[in-house]
Amino acid sequence: MSERDISETLQQQVHSTVGNGTPLKIQGGNSKTFLGRETHGEILDVSAHSGIVEHDPRELVLTARSGTPLKEVEAALADAGQMLAFEPPHFGDTATLGGTIACGLSGPRRPFCGSARDFVLGCKLINGKGEILRFGGQVIKNVAGYDVSRLMVGAYGTLGVLLEISLKVLPRPAASYTSVKECTQAEAISKMSRLLSQPVPVDAACYHAGHYYLRLSGSEQAVKHAHEHFGGEVIEKSEPFWHALREHHLPFFNSANPLYRILVKPSLPPLDIAGEWLLDWGGAQRWLFSDEPIGLIRERVATIGGHVTQFRGGELNTEIFQPLPAPLLVIHQRLKSSFDPHAIFNRGRIYANL
Amino acid sequence: MPVSKDGLPCNRDTHEYLIRKLRKLLPPEAVLTNKEDLRPFECDGLSVYRRLPLVVVLPETIEQVQAIMRLCHALQVPVVARGAGTGLSGGALPLSDGVLLSLAKFKRILHIDPENAMATLQPGVRNLAISEAAAAYGLYYAPDPSSQIACTIGGNVAENSGGVHCLKYGLTVHNILMLKVVTMEGELLTIGSETLDSPGYDLLALMTGSEGMLAVIVEVTVKLLAKPERAQVLLAAFDDVFKAGEAVGAIIAAGIIPAGLEMMDKVAIQAAEDFAHAGYPRNAEAILLCELDGTNAEVSEHVMEVRKILHQSGATEVRTAVSEVERQLFWKGRKSAFPAVGRISPDYYCMDGTIPRRQLPHVLRQINLWSEEYGLPVANVFHAGDGNLHPLILFDANKDGELARTEEFGQRILQLCVEVGGSITGEHGVGMEKINQMCIQFKAAELSQFHAVKAAFDPAGLLNPGKAVPTLQRCAEFGAMHVHHGQLPHAELERF
Numbered sequence: 001m002s003e004r005d006i007s008e009t010l011q012q013q014v015h016s017t018v019g020n021g022t023p024l025k026i027q028g029g030n031s032k033t034f035l036g037r038e039t040h041g042e043i044l045d046v047s048a049h050s051g052i053v054e055h056d057p058r059e060l061v062l063t064a065r066s067g068t069p070l071k072e073v074e075a076a077l078a079d080a081g082q083m084l085a086f087e088p089p090h091f092g093d094t095a096t097l098g099g100t101i102a103c104g105l106s107g108p109r110r111p112f113c114g115s116a117r118d119f120v121l122g123c124k125l126i127n128g129k130g131e132i133l134r135f136g137g138q139v140i141k142n143v144a145g146y147d148v149s150r151l152m153v154g155a156y157g158t159l160g161v162l163l164e165i166s167l168k169v170l171p172r173p174a175a176s177y178t179s180v181k182e183c184t185q186a187e188a189i190s191k192m193s194r195l196l197s198q199p200v201p202v203d204a205a206c207y208h209a210g211h212y213y214l215r216l217s218g219s220e221q222a223v224k225h226a227h228e229h230f231g232g233e234v235i236e237k238s239e240p241f242w243h244a245l246r247e248h249h250l251p252f253f254n255s256a257n258p259l260y261r262i263l264v265k266p267s268l269p270p271l272d273i274a275g276e277w278l279l280d281w282g283g284a285q286r287w288l289f290s291d292e293p294i295g296l297i298r299e300r301v302a303t304i305g306g307h308v309t310q311f312r313g314g315e316l317n318t319e320i321f322q323p324l325p326a327p328l329l330v331i332h333q334r335l336k337s338s339f340d341p342h343a344i345f346n347r348g349r350i351y352a353n354l
Numbered sequence: 355m356p357v358s359k360d361g362l363p364c365n366r367d368t369h370e371y372l373i374r375k376l377r378k379l380l381p382p383e384a385v386l387t388n389k390e391d392l393r394p395f396e397c398d399g400l401s402v403y404r405r406l407p408l409v410v411v412l413p414e415t416i417e418q419v420q421a422i423m424r425l426c427h428a429l430q431v432p433v434v435a436r437g438a439g440t441g442l443s444g445g446a447l448p449l450s451d452g453v454l455l456s457l458a459k460f461k462r463i464l465h466i467d468p469e470n471a472m473a474t475l476q477p478g479v480r481n482l483a484i485s486e487a488a489a490a491y492g493l494y495y496a497p498d499p500s501s502q503i504a505c506t507i508g509g510n511v512a513e514n515s516g517g518v519h520c521l522k523y524g525l526t527v528h529n530i531l532m533l534k535v536v537t538m539e540g541e542l543l544t545i546g547s548e549t550l551d552s553p554g555y556d557l558l559a560l561m562t563g564s565e566g567m568l569a570v571i572v573e574v575t576v577k578l579l580a581k582p583e584r585a586q587v588l589l590a591a592f593d594d595v596f597k598a599g600e601a602v603g604a605i606i607a608a609g610i611i612p613a614g615l616e617m618m619d620k621v622a623i624q625a626a627e628d629f630a631h632a633g634y635p636r637n638a639e640a641i642l643l644c645e646l647d648g649t650n651a652e653v654s655e656h657v658m659e660v661r662k663i664l665h666q667s668g669a670t671e672v673r674t675a676v677s678e679v680e681r682q683l684f685w686k687g688r689k690s691a692f693p694a695v696g697r698i699s700p701d702y703y704c705m706d707g708t709i710p711r712r713q714l715p716h717v718l719r720q721i722n723l724w725s726e727e728y729g730l731p732v733a734n735v736f737h738a739g740d741g742n743l744h745p746l747i748l749f750d751a752n753k754d755g756e757l758a759r760t761e762e763f764g765q766r767i768l769q770l771c772v773e774v775g776g777s778i779t780g781e782h783g784v785g786m787e788k789i790n791q792m793c794i795q796f797k798a799a800e801l802s803q804f805h806a807v808k809a810a811f812d813p814a815g816l817l818n819p820g821k822a823v824p825t826l827q828r829c830a831e832f833g834a835m836h837v838h839h840g841q842l843p844h845a846e847l848e849r850f
Contacts, residue, residue, distance in 0.1 A: 058603040059710050081609055110550065117556055118528050131799040139708040140521065140740040141780035143514045143563045144788070144795050145823065146807050147527065150559035154551070171609035196471035197493055199580040201649060222652035263549035267469040284550045307553050322553040327541050331810060332554055338806035350554070 028099035031092030066098025104154030108204035117153035128340030173217035179232030193267035258314030264306035407448030424540035437509030443785030477508025496523035514563030516781035521739035534573035591638035601667035615739030629694035632687030699748035707771030742780035793829035
């Protein structure tokens, strides 16, 4: 394990840019640069700031430096029979823990077990004044001060440089079964939205190419009983399927069209937008390859209370993330300057004026 | 109108003008100014702090809340929002020159959506009422603070309330989807959405537990969960507190996440037993209550496994509740621990620190030493699953200096929690009570960052001012006091 703490070097680099006004582009494993808007500046490379600082399996908490490869974190947890329950996508071999948290992405388990931000307990960061600050901690319950650590999740590094992150971790389920059934999209949506109100050990559900996939996890007996209840054909080695779904390696994801991530209420019937659809998160996260203009897609989705991210490809000179209503944008701008008064971190990564 | 140095109307005139304006915005019975009408609002659940507000307003529409906020903002009058007033840290303590904004009239459950397992509520809906209304669909709302009969969802969000099921089901922050809030400037904002995440910063996390400092919550959409098929409670007795602590770690190491895992020490057991007659073993040094829930098959499997672990950890007795009645009885003892302790002592002071679980033996040992040193008994109630310790210090406020000694003792416990890697508050919030202890947990730059976060929502600093985050000046003064406490070892030496 590489045990390297370069927080002082990073802090010095931030300090020197505060002086000369150069924007910084924070970089970990460079695996998620495709996400969000293009940002320019001197590279602040945190990948060497690496290593697991603490992991006591009995506490269900892991603390690691932000540059620690996600693979290293997952391997250490697996050795202790544990996991990151939000099943984060890596989108590349070099993914780091810091980038994972900064982008706030979660995998198929998300609707049933929680998101990246749900598992963050604390963090250490450098703010835009070059100060090293700690928020939250290594305990599950902690209401001292505002929840700044969770605010960092999905902020894409625009508020500060993450140095260390503490996460709640969970035991791996003893058993897991995946079953598959043929059905229409509308049937799958109706089946998936019913999962939320049933006491069943489901931890993933998706609909892809005319098939409804259901993953049951828990104790051996619980999973067996639940499978008898739901039926369907069992996929023997299902891990590669869920992995390919999470990492966008399924053949579905080989398309020349732009990829949109659409978040809606899970029970929402199929959307009438031309393109190829894949439904994950029990119907709550829908992937769409479409050549329809983004404006039209956003308009359709907004009428039903959802939002759209232009995930890969598509127009460059447009907002990648769903634009914010004006009063919320004002709060965002004030928060940005409260953490990063000279606007040096990842300028414009989420929104043009942030 | 007379004008003060800083260009604002003089206080008394402003106050009269404010009340006149409020009476125009609201029906007569919704603006209270008589002393006897203000009295019920003078404190929250932490009654050692009391203060009458200038005026209490009881709006019933979001538009009225917005109008009140705009008026107060224009006149630079501070506002304190209040739910049911069950908070335990003085977070809803009124300001004598401010408006106390009660959300008591916002009591309606607006919508339950069983298909998407969510409910939209006005902030004054009681915590337990949510689960009662959702029960018809086989659903419930998970966070269950012990005040759940009375406390309201708006207050739960403001405090990020927990309960006995946090390890498995999370705190309030994990169980809400969307908020409507009104800023100090009177702007209505929607934070979060009915989908699983929302564009922009995670303001939903920031609002949760912000203790009424950032905005006033006027609507809450919560996530509901399917009621588990079965829940089973085990009660284990130990002749040694530390063995009980070991058992907690062993259960978790076995890969089992109990729905609830609670520990009580001898003083708490005896008080609870006398009060609730739950059948607790009176001579045990510690008991553990372990609730397992899930599908029938899973619970059966886990009950067997946990029984084995408890015996291996040296439990002198392990009982499984054989009926729902007995399960409720086991919990009744625990849930009535606070009032039970209230019966055996004229007063008690409830602490709320969190620690990494492995530190439990060390922390309990130190609390026992201090208990002897101060001559003040302590009953320990512990959310063992999530490291949240509630030592109840027993004292008599009528005895000279005992309250001061109790507060000093309590402060040392919280300081110890921070030293071992924990926090000064797990679920009760900072409010007024632990504002000095914030200076121990956070450095000046961190506190400054908190102030900057507040200013992003409330630039004028008029919402619940003076709570939750201390000024740096306050910390400097507290620091001076603190060094004095650091010299206490010498004081101890003199006793020999």
